[in-house]
Amino acid sequence: MIDLNHIDDLARRLSGLVPPSLRESRDEMQENFRAVLQSGLGKLDLVTREEFDVQRAVLLRTREKLDALEQAVQWLEAELARGDAPDNATH
Template sequence: MIDLNHIDELARRLSSLVPPGLRESRDELQQNFKSVLQSGLSKLDLVTREEFDVQRAVLLRTREKLEQLQRAVAELEAQVGAAPTGSAPGDPLPPRH
């Protein structure tokens, strides 16, 4: 979730920008700013830093596994390509008569 301390601080900053004639309703404005900020942020599709870090770690492990598999396939293809028997796996089939 969103850190409410950041929202409170932003609401305080916004209310401090209110012109001096409206300062008597400063607390009410600050609460309104806070509500608007919370409402707007809740509509966004955000994730926590922890969730982001977990998904990043999963992606890195997946990428490493993919690279290992690509190397293994390349080695197997090299072995098959070096074998002197018949056609390679990617060669087209001979025509049928």
């Protein structure tokens, strides 16, 4: 979920940029800015920080497993190249 404090802050800053002649309706404009920002951000395909952190942890574990598998394959390839594979030792 998007932090509403950030949206409120951005809406306040946007309403502060309004020319002085239009400042009488500043509160109304700030609410409109806030509603537009919430609506626009709500349509984006965003994930929560928690979801991001979970997927990051999954990716790190997957990368560790991949590294271990790459090392095992390199070792097996080296064994095969030397001719010390288990199948060759029994023949």
